[in-house]
Amino acid sequence: MVRLENVGKRYGADAEILHDVSLTLDTGGFYFLTGVSGAGKTTLLKIIYLAEPPSRGVVTLFDTNASTADRVTHTSLRRRIGIVFQDFRLVDHLSVRDNVALPLRIAGAPEREIRENVPELLGWMGLEDKLDFRPATLSGGEQQRVAIARAIVRRPDLLIADEPTGNVDDEIAMLLVRVFERINKLGTTVLIATHDVAFARQFAHRRYHLDRGALSMPAENVAAQ
């Protein structure tokens, strides 16, 4: 599904942020990406969801070489990826309903389908009474659930979440991972980035670890596999 080969990234003349990163995410897999703040997790995720091009190396998404693909191909690849941003990136002037409907509208889904599916999904996320609220009026946890709903509304092949558990207590963090596991069971490959290694270790999922731009696969993955 996702394969990175010898990927490196640097901005301008600065030192390289990622060095020779090679990674494979299998279809239907559940992965954690751990590393301290500044290790390069967000940069690596941006390369995977095509927000940033790598400085070198090859990125293959859904059997397509994204490194050499044109803008139109990038667009079709992005439509197969759901992203939960660290800062949620909800659109302030749109209601909760319209924020979640965005990926469907962009993909040209019929309005009837949007009217049926969006409230149902938001109900599943416990936000059925917030449909017409603006993001600014919601709590942090509610905003995060809206961001997750927007990421999964189109049933993506790959779901990427950047520090979804960073600003919530352990109980909520656990609940969020359970939500991602339910999505994963529906066939979506999930990649969660977190700085909290101990938290990721609580789950029997494969884990990649970034340390100052170098990616490794810790030994416990053998058990997870």
Place this chain on the structure above:
Amino acid sequence: MISSLRLPRQLRLDLPLRRDASGRFLPWIIALMVYLAAMGGIGLIWLADMLSQWDASLASTLTLQVPSDTSQPRIEMTLHTLRQTNGVVSTRLLQPDETAKLLEPWLGNTVAASDLPLPRLIDVQVDPQATIDYDALRKQLDSIVPNAQLDNNRSWLVGVRAFALRVEGVITAGVVVVTVLIIAIIVFAARIGLAIHRSVIELLHLLGAQDSYIARQFQVHALTLGLRGGIIGAIAAAVTVMVLVPAAHMLELPAPITGYGLLDWRVWVLLVATGIAAGAVAMVTARITVLRQLARMP
């Protein structure tokens, strides 16, 4: 609460463009441009009408001037010669007081016409389709009344046409400048909009939006602003015509200006077309500008 889900998809804006400051001043600037363009267009219509009316009336009219001391028998012979000329429909000798009346705007009514050596004027109506040999006619008339002057108005009409052509050129150039200004304003506003909403545009890209999806938002917004400005400008031009035409009547200006005014269907077509054109120019300009800028984004 009215949900934006009820808006037609084509009019829905994911970007908060309607909140931008450009939405407040742009329609007024476009309205001014449309007003100037519409008045220029109406001016062209009036100018063309005026020329064709002068063409039609002057092509069928000749004026013959004979010196003031010409005897009555010679005048009669002149009139007879004119009537015998192929293509002449009728002749009429103007009375001295009629000639004096023509000079009244310059001389006032305090000067007695009889005190002045005014030439006698003969108004000659000709068939505009007929071919008259003016050189031969002049020679013939000169043999009867030396120094008689036959004026077929052509040299004057040539001068007026040359002037009108220049005026048309100036008005057309003005309309072109107005169009270019509208394009420049929209390009400027679209670029500012792209810069202000860059983060949301990046988000839309990451959610799988094609450049055309984002450009559509800008073009719908520009179309709305352009049409709003176009309607305001067209209404202002219509009001100007409504005010100008009665004023022209009072000043006894030439027929086209005192003519139909808003009853002229061409004026309506021009006003509607100018308003719609403003919207169309704004929409196309926004689309092209945004697509070009987006192509530079990752």
